[in-house]
Amino acid sequence: MTLTRLILRSSLLRAPPTTAIISASINLQSFSLHSQPSNPTFPVPVSSLAFSLAEEATAECRHRKHLPRIVPPLIVPGRPLGGGRPKRDPNLPDTISDLVEPRLSLHNRVQSLIHAGDIDNASAVARQSVFSDIRPTVFTCNAIIASMYRSQRYTDAIALFIYFFKQCNLIPNIVSYNYLIISYCENGEVDKALEVYQHIKENAPFSPSAVTFRHLTKGLIDAKRIDEAVNWLWKMLCGKSLSPNVTTYRMLIDAYFKAGRVDEAMEKFTKMVEAGLRVIPTYANKWFSELIENGKIVECEPILTKMGKSDPKPDAATYDIVIRALFGACDYETGLNLVQQMIRYGVGEWPVLKEYLLEQQQVNREGLHQPKAGSLAV
Template sequence: MSLYRHVLRSLRRAGDPRPLVIARPFAFSSAEEAAAERRRRKRRLRIEPPLHALRRDPSAPRPPRDPNAPRLPDSTSALVGPRLNLHNRVQSLIRSGDLDSASATARHAVFSSVRPTVFTCNAVMASLLRSRRLDDVVALFTFFFNQSNIVPNVVSYNILINTHCDAGRVDTALDVYRHILDHAPFSPSPVTYRHLTKGLVDSDRIQDAMDLLREMLNRGHAADSLVYNTLMAAFIDSGNMDKALELFDELRERCLVYDGVVHATLMEGYWKRGMDKEAMESYQSLLDRQFKMSPATCNTLIETLLKHDKQAEANKLFEHMLDNHTPPSFVAINTDTYNLMVNQCFKEGKFLEAVEVFHRTGKKPCVMDVSCFNNIIGKLCENGLLSEAEKLFEEMPGKSVNPDALTYGFLVDTCFKERKVDDALRYFEKMVNTVDGAPKVDVGFYNKMFDGLVKAGSVGHALEIFGKMGEKALRPDSASYEILVRGLCKEGNLNRGRDLLEEMVRCRITVSPEFHRFLLDAFVKAGRGDEIERLFVGNAGNVPPQFQQ
């Protein structure tokens, strides 16, 4: 305002009586506010300089790159555009269960202009690890990170360490750990120590696992409760409860908040010694701390309680989880929780109550997945409750869940068992003709249909389905031909059976010794044994050696 007043006084001294109106360049209510805004801009520029201030002078020489500087793995900012599309495509293949195609897609992308990020590589390796294809995981790690110049991150190393530990190669896993310490631009994570500790304990090297725990703490890592839990469980199994309690006390000194799984381990230890009171006191001490526990932790506690006939406490914990489930702020329950409670109902013979538990929701519903539906549908089918299973099957689209081959397998098997052939065919047609979210149909599922239809006396329907396999780019295997030929021979249709057998021989599919004996018996009884002998002349590679002339 001082400048405004100074100009106004000057004009009035000059004899101009008109009021002076000065247009402000900014919409500030006062000059003090404008000055404050200028100060804020200057301060922001000091903290966050503009991009042009960070650009290097293009005429200036580039600084020499340090050849010994370690290369850093991809950050999440690399997962955009075509590389994100590739990642999503691979993840879709993994979710559909087609791990071979997911692996091939990621490997082929290495040689294209859209190379996979480390996150895509990790997703493929983790899926193979879950499927226990351990050698494939090691081969992919070598291909991606040693041969294809992709930089691994700590998750990549953890997957490799977990693989070696599961395969019983703990020393190799320790070599990977030492490689991280010596060469990686990052430190091992708590997950690294969890895998190694478990691997050492599984190999009866408890002392080495204890040494690794001390090394973890000496390197400045926080006390990880799951590492402690693994060691506590090992000492409890060896009968050394005192050492387990000593580790538990050490954990509580180092951590104000720890994973409640350690209490489940302690409870198991007490129950092994017949100390029910102490086990429940340990459980109550955990509840008194009022931790916000993850679903995995609560599931372990529920499983432990149910194992020792503490149904009331398990139900109470289940209700507590339902009440606390308020996503996205806090996820307190998952599908494994429902599986545990449903399985307990079936164990007690409470089949309809299991359906009620499955439909239970708290403040907000839990997002179900196909494995959760498969768990209860499979058990309903096993206990002859096909109608209840079908009702849940009909609910799946409304929950945005696509049935997979296992879902249809349960229903088809039960339909055949209850002699509902038309219903089995209806489910099969629905499965193979679904476009959106269609499950992957393999030869094994077709063989399931062939077997069920042949046993039900519907060989004609089986042959119709057999003739359409080519539309799904599937080739029948030896089991496919054997099921159909046996069914045709038992019906007396030897001519059609011989046609299929000729096709089998042309495709160079090996005939098992048992099947060869069946064919000889069937055709000899009909006075046509020479046809089988002539069929296999010149096709000795398709006949078992003991039957070759």
């Protein structure tokens, strides 16, 4: 055994683990340096893992432990070689990620002026920013157009849309078009609103929304073009796989009542119930009252029964209106069936309705009125 190996073995046995590793590394390095051949053409590689202090060895071990096991690729698929964000299609409207830094500051400034009621100054700031380096986003444009619409300045809202999106070549989104359509409708220019809808279908990179159809339906109804609102827009709603909502149904039903077309109104209300749309009690009470005033008392019972089969149930006020009308028409049997429905569904009875039923029971006992069938036991 050579002298070097003896020294190495003794250092490993006596020293602690970390110190032994350092000493062994130093001894090996010194041994390799002294045992290099004299020929420089074939140099012997020297180990670079030699440390002079225990802290350096510990730090190196800790560093190597935290190194990633898998080196990430230099080129990620789908990411441009130059780095940074990919370029956005200039034919598409702004997204929420574009509302950052100076453009966000501009948007907040315009919104602050709108909330302060200074709409004209907000409009001036938004219009002047088009010629600066910080062009407004579509959200800023929509905010000022919406404020003009809410202030019933429909002509100014239309003019701002034309300025931003036609003269200054900003790209509108569906919200921008919806404000333009409702502004045309409220301004009595329904035909222009229909032209905007046709333009969206043919040129926009998106489809009309349910709000678009609702605005057009309201505009046609206000223009007393109910048949066109039903036959054309209703067909387009179904063709676009957009389910008509409660607001659309209510607008059509109210328009039918105003035109005296009670049967069509009743048909649309029945469709709304069959579609499972929620009918709020306030509107149900109004609708049943309209139906009773037009002499459709008997038709109320099957519709109310169908409403009771789904949730949410009609409230006690709705039952009260229909039951009183049936009792007034001497249809006691149908009225009692509705009372039993109230008890079965757990709707409960109004104290006023209970008093009315007791009065009818007293009248029945005195023989002033004869019921069709059954008795009026509460």
